[in-house]
């Protein structure tokens with residue numbers, strides 16, 4: 041399935057479908073006035089900004105702008121990353137083997153990414169009161185050459201590599217204080233063949249039961265591995281191998297599982313612990329064979345037959361009426377109405393601006409989001425995506441990354457602007473081409489409208505979107521399924537011999553807010569019923585009122601959204617009131633779908649404290665440079681001893697007028713049904729938040745938009761009903777538009793590119809492996 045998450049910055053142009061009375065305003069008289077772009081934008085890229093005739097060649101490129109500061113959060117360049125790899129290979133005590141040559145007993149570098157500078161330093165730089173923070177990398181190294189292998193994170197810098205560059209273990213942003221986590225899963229290259237060998241001892245039974253021998257299935261198991269009485273347990277299942285382009289292997293579980301003890305690295309100590317079939321456990325191969333010989337093993341229906349049309353995502357079924365005609369589509373006849381600085385990864389749209397970066401573990405992050413020149417959010421991004429499965433078979437967990445270039449005309453409109461992103465893993469820098477897009481679009485319903493006896497006024501709802509179907513950040517899942525053996529309690533039967541395995545998706549977001557400074561407070565304004573005896577009324581009246589309270593301490597900052605939407609969550613600086621004495625706040629509110637979702641399983645037998653961020657919909661903490669993310673990407677190696685235990689961030693600190701961080705969860709409870717075959721649709725797998733000004737301004741900011749019309753009329757004038765029409769400077773598009781030229785060419789789809797590979801050869805630093 042595909043977990044689509046929208047962290048909507050609805051913000052000033054937040055959507056509302058309700059009409060509100062329009063205040064009397066001095067309207068702009070000069071109609072069709074062309075609005076100049078801000079002076080800082082360079083709009084003379086390849087043509088004039090306005091068009092009377094819409095010929096695609098006339099539409100200018102995206103306006104450019106110079107970011108006010110260097111993007112200090114920018115992803116490491118390939119040169120920086122290659123420098124770090126070369127530097128680490130020079131450190132003999134790390135005993136590194138080039139990742140491309142490393143086997144399961146060799147040390148290797150897995151991930152290299154930017155070590156994001158501390159906020160303290162970043163703020164000083166942005167304010168012009170401090171130097172540009174030095175660039176540092178973190179590098180994860182798998183120390184596999186030991187009996188007890190572990191993964192360790194290092195801080196490497198300053199960059200670029202010079203005489204001053206050093207490296208040291210980096211535990212500053214973990215709660216254990218250590219940067220090291222045990223790897224109990226270092227030997228899959230040897231355990232896998234051994235497991236297949238054990239399985240094939242029963243090939244005669246397997247062939248009768250599943251229709252083919254062990255070699256025709258893939259055997260794969262749980263992640264994370266289980267702990268049972270101090271032992272490391274792996275459960276593996278038999279999965280069908282589809283022989284088509286459709287990677288529906290997760291839909292082909294065969295209902296046969298094996299249990300293994302792989303606690304040490306010594307193969308002579310590995311143990312096979314039994315077979316599981318149809319919810320019956322056989323502790324030995326002899327017991328399994330004995331039951332088979334006695335006819336006690338039931339032959340249940342299989343979702344076998346490897347070329348299964350139902351796992352494919354292609355169109356199927358009878359064609360729908362008119363469905364082969366081209367559907368409505370949006371164009372951008374005025375060109376892009378936003379400006380970017382590609383080098384600094386900086387964007388300006390209307391009265392918003394922000395920087396962005398890409399992280400290998402969590403995808404896109406936004407930084408220094410400003411509205412009308414004032415910072416509102418320091419950092420916004422995904423921390424961790426958890427998919428917790430349930431079932432009466434042991435194998436339900438795990439998901440894998442896919443690489444994606446966005447598909448123009450489908451993922452993003454044809455007129456979107458695209459950007460590349462880069463990440464560095466296993467000594468290869470991978471460019472995901474065109475994997476972030478930026479565009480404006482008409483949301484499809486007006487932002488505001490009002491009608492009375494004399495006029496109708498309505499404003500278009502034009503939203504700006506930044507989208508990335510991530511690659512590594514927001515996984516693009518296939519549904520994982522289970523074999524349907526007595527497990528109606530854990531999912532629906534959705535195909536022959538197939539149960540859609542129920543699971544929770546919880547995606548944790550970090551939002552480091554700075555509203556009018558870093559000293560902020562979270563307030564709750566709750567609507568409550570009330571019975572009041574007014575002086576003017578002889579009887580009590582039942583009414584309602586707003587009850588105000590504030591969050592004081594991390595002791596009670598594990599929050600749930602109020603039932604019936606009754607509580608508004610506001611963030612403000614108490615020193616910054618408006619002229620009416622109200623706090624100039626921003627409001628965070630659930631927007632769509634599974635906003636506010638949290639994990640059903642509160643005390644997980646699989647994930648332990650590694651998933652402590654997923655137990656409530658919203659948390660507020662006092663900002664600390666050391667509390668950088670809610671989960672460590674490597675915690676799944678040892679979830680009961682995670683490098684970051686989010687619960688430790690909630691340690692009774694003061695939250696009044698402090699630098700605050702909000703951590704909210706989005707997701708869905710997913711019990712796959714037949715409609716999830718072959719793929720889950722986004723309408724129901726969708727969640728988002730709105731962050732919008734609340735008593736922050738003195739009016740509704742959409743009134744600043746020119747994309748509005750007022751039609752005055754007089755119901756008594758008969759024929760000339762409309763008496764006046766005002767457009768407030770908006771310029772309607774006219775002329776012809778060449779749709780042919782606007783059609784994307786899907787033959788140009790490129791996917792991602794690997795651009796530098798090591799072992800580092802200074803004479804030949806670039807190894808263009810090309811598209812893959």
Ligand SMILES: *[C@@H]1O[C@H](CO)[C@@H](O)[C@H](O)[C@H]1NC(C)=O
Nearest residue numbers: 093094095096097098776778
């Ligand atoms: C579009 O612009 C190109 C280049 O200016 C010109 O050659 C072409 O005739 C134009 N087409 C239309 C339909 O105006």
Ligand SMILES: *[C@@H]1O[C@H](CO)[C@@H](O)[C@H](O)[C@H]1NC(C)=O
Nearest residue numbers: 123124126127128129130201
């Ligand atoms: C690695 O070591 C070699 C030999 O000492 C030295 O020439 C080179 O500059 C070093 N490279 C880095 C990146 O530290």
Ligand SMILES: *[C@@H]1O[C@H](CO)[C@@H](O)[C@H](O)[C@H]1NC(C)=O
Nearest residue numbers: 134135136137145146147185
């Ligand atoms: C270095 O790693 C190799 C495997 O790549 C291993 O055989 C050797 O024992 C390691 N050396 C030390 C000193 O750990």
Ligand SMILES: *[C@@H]1O[C@H](CO)[C@@H](O)[C@H](O)[C@H]1NC(C)=O
Nearest residue numbers: 155156157158176212213665
């Ligand atoms: C952040 O601050 C800590 C504590 O002063 C320091 O150890 C660390 O090097 C700083 N920088 C980063 C990127 O963690």
Ligand SMILES: *[C@@H]1O[C@H](CO)[C@@H](O)[C@H](O)[C@H]1NC(C)=O
Nearest residue numbers: 247251252253255256257346
């Ligand atoms: C098993 O796989 C082999 C090799 O791909 C193939 O020749 C054979 O037909 C398969 N057997 C069945 C029963 O699918």
Ligand SMILES: *[C@@H]1O[C@H](CO)[C@@H](O)[C@H](O)[C@H]1NC(C)=O
Nearest residue numbers: 382458459460471473474793
């Ligand atoms: C994106 O990456 C591709 C492939 O490396 C490159 O040709 C293109 O110039 C890049 N685009 C930008 C805007 O950097």
Ligand SMILES: *[C@@H]1O[C@H](CO)[C@@H](O)[C@H](O)[C@H]1NC(C)=O
Nearest residue numbers: 589590591592593594595596
């Ligand atoms: C929150 O916790 C603090 C400290 O324990 C306590 O003083 C305060 O009353 C609590 N507030 C609420 C709303 O529970």
Ligand SMILES: *[C@@H]1O[C@H](CO)[C@@H](O)[C@H](O)[C@H]1NC(C)=O
Nearest residue numbers: 641642643644645646648649
């Ligand atoms: C979590 O579950 C384990 C095992 O069932 C139990 O020992 C432990 O007390 C539970 N912890 C909490 C906080 O409920």
Ligand SMILES: *[C@@H]1O[C@H](CO)[C@@H](O)[C@H](O)[C@H]1NC(C)=O
Nearest residue numbers: 494753754755756757758763
């Ligand atoms: C509407 O039209 C009638 C008839 O022409 C006119 O008397 C009246 O003043 C108009 N009303 C307004 C509000 O313009």
Ligand SMILES: *[C@@H]1O[C@H](CO)[C@@H](O)[C@H](O)[C@H]1NC(C)=O
Nearest residue numbers: 095096777778779780781782
């Ligand atoms: C429209 O675009 C197509 C493809 O670029 C081009 O072949 C055609 O001549 C264009 N038509 C006009 C009227 O410009």
